[in-house]
Amino acid sequence: MHSYLRAIGFSKLKNRREQNTLITSALKNNTDKMEIEISSGIRLVQINRNFGKNLGISIIGEYDNEEILSIDHFFPYCFGYHTTDQADIQIEPHTDKEAYSAVSEDYNLGMTLIYSLQNIVDYVRSTWSNDYYKNPKKVKLGALSLEGRILYGVHLDYIACPYDKQPISSKDRQKLIAKAKSGDMDALENLTLDDMDTYSLITKRIKDEDLLTVVETYFMPYGIDNEHYSILGIIQNIEQIINEFSGEMVYNLTILCNDITLDVVINSLDLQGEPKTGRRFKGIIWLQGHVDFT
Numbered sequence: 001m002h003s004y005l006r007a008i009g010f011s012k013l014k015n016r017r018e019q020n021t022l023i024t025s026a027l028k029n030n031t032d033k034m035e036i037e038i039s040s041g042i043r044l045v046q047i048n049r050n051f052g053k054n055l056g057i058s059i060i061g062e063y064d065n066e067e068i069l070s071i072d073h074f075f076p077y078c079f080g081y082h083t084t085d086q087a088d089i090q091i092e093p094h095t096d097k098e099a100y101s102a103v104s105e106d107y108n109l110g111m112t113l114i115y116s117l118q119n120i121v122d123y124v125r126s127t128w129s130n131d132y133y134k135n136p137k138k139v140k141l142g143a144l145s146l147e148g149r150i151l152y153g154v155h156l157d158y159i160a161c162p163y164d165k166q167p168i169s170s171k172d173r174q175k176l177i178a179k180a181k182s183g184d185m186d187a188l189e190n191l192t193l194d195d196m197d198t199y200s201l202i203t204k205r206i207k208d209e210d211l212l213t214v215v216e217t218y219f220m221p222y223g224i225d226n227e228h229y230s231i232l233g234i235i236q237n238i239e240q241i242i243n244e245f246s247g248e249m250v251y252n253l254t255i256l257c258n259d260i261t262l263d264v265v266i267n268s269l270d271l272q273g274e275p276k277t278g279r280r281f282k283g284i285i286w287l288q289g290h291v292d293f294t
Contacts, residue, residue, distance in 0.1 A: 004286055006267055007144035008055045008076045009243030009250045023074060025049075025245070026057055034121040036128075041065040044098065046121040052241040052250065054079040054142075055265050060098050060120060072098045077118050078142035078252070078265040079290055086113070088135040089291055091123055101227065102139065102289050109219050109258050114226040115141065115287040126293040138292040141262040143229075148266050148283030150273025153234060154213050212282075219258045222284055231264075232282045233257030238275050241265075255281055262287075 001019050026049035035045040043063040050056040055078045061071040086104035100117040179187035222230040233255035249268045
């Protein structure tokens, strides 16, 4: 069974028979359906079924000449609300199924971001267009979580910084990273000095303060799966959504994490603490993205 079904409100599914019943119901009462012919008489199809606002399951399969559907795989999803600009998003196929991962450099994080592609048929259709060789640059990020905690927010007081120079702003840091990647040694030196100042400040504060007070947010790879991350972010908006099929309540939390805004869906049974705007969410997420191929 798909473990992340629990995140969208299916914690009581016990076996594959119940999972197959859910898939059958989604096929009969789908929300939207997209398809494209990939060879003579064969059509790739993606069928979505919403069980709440912007969350549900997506079924990927093929129709043959006799209109018989062969299911390749399915996955639960959470569609994000907020568009994020990324530098040259590249799409990489999986070897075992009709699924894809998106890869891009994120200057806010200072690392390569990898996430599961949600709109598979849109990508396959784009490979047949004249714009195939133009890498997309916009994505809406969503995520599912199986465990999370609510922490109080903190205010980082830069006045207490023991240096004359204030830390580099996020906007300036993005510009410096872009210049450093193109070979600008002055930009690389400025980034290195800023990192050294930050390290010295953290080393001094950690002696007297708790780690999660010193660090306001973080975004780190988690485990061996490339699409999983451990995050700590500030809650900007909260939605309570009832799964119309199971009746379970889930939270859709809009999280600001390292200047990236994403929507995280988690079952209310798996969230410790009471979410409120301004507080922080700490948890493990499976990151997904709806890439704009237009």
